[in-house]
Amino acid sequence: MNSYFFMFQVSTAMNNKPLSIIVGSNNPVKINAAKSAISTVFPNVEISCQGMHAPSLVADQPMSEEETRAGVINRVNYCQQHSQADFYVAIEGGVDDFEYGSATFAYVVIATNEQQSIGRSANLPLPNVVYQALQQGEELGDVMDRLFNTENIKQKGGAMALLTADHVSRESVYTQALILALAPFINSTLFDK
Numbered sequence: 001m002n003s004y005f006f007m008f009q010v011s012t013a014m015n016n017k018p019l020s021i022i023v024g025s026n027n028p029v030k031i032n033a034a035k036s037a038i039s040t041v042f043p044n045v046e047i048s049c050q051g052m053h054a055p056s057l058v059a060d061q062p063m064s065e066e067e068t069r070a071g072v073i074n075r076v077n078y079c080q081q082h083s084q085a086d087f088y089v090a091i092e093g094g095v096d097d098f099e100y101g102s103a104t105f106a107y108v109v110i111a112t113n114e115q116q117s118i119g120r121s122a123n124l125p126l127p128n129v130v131y132q133a134l135q136q137g138e139e140l141g142d143v144m145d146r147l148f149n150t151e152n153i154k155q156k157g158g159a160m161a162l163l164t165a166d167h168v169s170r171e172s173v174y175t176q177a178l179i180l181a182l183a184p185f186i187n188s189t190l191f192d193k
Contacts, residue, residue, distance in 0.1 A: 018046040022083045024054030024075030024090035027155055033171045034089040037178035041186065054078040056092055061139045065107075068094025069118070072107040080111065087112060091174050093158075095126065095134055102131035104140060104159055108177045110185070119181030121173045124160055 019042060023034045028051075035049040055078060056062075056071035075090035088111045095104045103123035110117050126134075133143045141154030148162050158170030184191040 018048040019087070020085040021047060021049040021087045021089060022079045022085040023049065023051045024079045024088070026051040026053060029155055029158065029169075029171045030089075030091045030174060033091065033174035033178060034087075036171070036175045037182065038087060038089075040175075040179055041182050052079060052083060054082075054090065058092075061134055061137075062092065062094035063134065064096050065094065065105075068092050068096075068105070069107045072109050072118070076109040076111050076116070080113070089178065091178075093140065093170075095131065095140065097131065098123075102126045102128070106174055106177060108174065108181050110178060110181045112185075115185065115188070117181045117184045119177045121177040124163060124173075126159070126163075130159075 019038065021034055021038055023031045025031070031049055031051045035047055038049070039047055054075040057074045058067045058071035062068040062071055069092075071094070072090045072092035075092060076088050079085070079088040079090065088109075090109045091106055092108075093104060093106045095102060103125050105123045106121040108119045108121070110119075130140070130143050130147070134140060139154075140159055141152070144153050144159045144162050145151060150156075150162070153159070153162060154170070156170075157166065160173050161169045
């Protein structure tokens with residue numbers, strides 16, 4: 001464990017204060033993923049994780065990697081400007097049409113006041129009928145609710161759970177992407193070289 005993480009754990013333990021996380025969304029899936037990822041990396045530290053409305057300043061359904069990445073950066077910047085925390089987290093789901101077919105994915109950002117790391121989840125292939133509906137202006141969660149007769153799936157398992165028969169969920173995919181994005185914090189001495 002590098003000195004950054006060691007000092008962070010010692011500092012929070014000595015001050016008997018929880019590690020504070022602000023997530024740029026009130027969606028419980030995103031808040032739970034952030035808390036789960038940071039709890040995995042800081043297993044012995046109490047964590048306070050809260051969501052807040054943070055505008056993405058992009059379409060409700062981002063339709064490209066670039067738009068999705070811009071949205072997640074806008075969210076984390078808003079959190080940093082409007083709150084105080086040890087970590088700021090933002091997650092933005094999007095879709096794109098790649099040469100091998102359309103897919104959904106998420107960009108994630110984890111930041112402190114000194115450092116920022118951007119990550120991305122794996123792709124989930126989308127059926128053509130879903131992508132066509134998205135091109136008509138619908139949001140992925142609404143399309144999935146209609147096709148699978150669910151309600152508010154985006155605050156539950158998401159398209160990830162529906163299309164994989166619950167082998168993964170939106171939260172599990174976001175958690176993995178966030179843990180990967182923590183690598184520069186975990187190994188800051190290597191990333192600073």
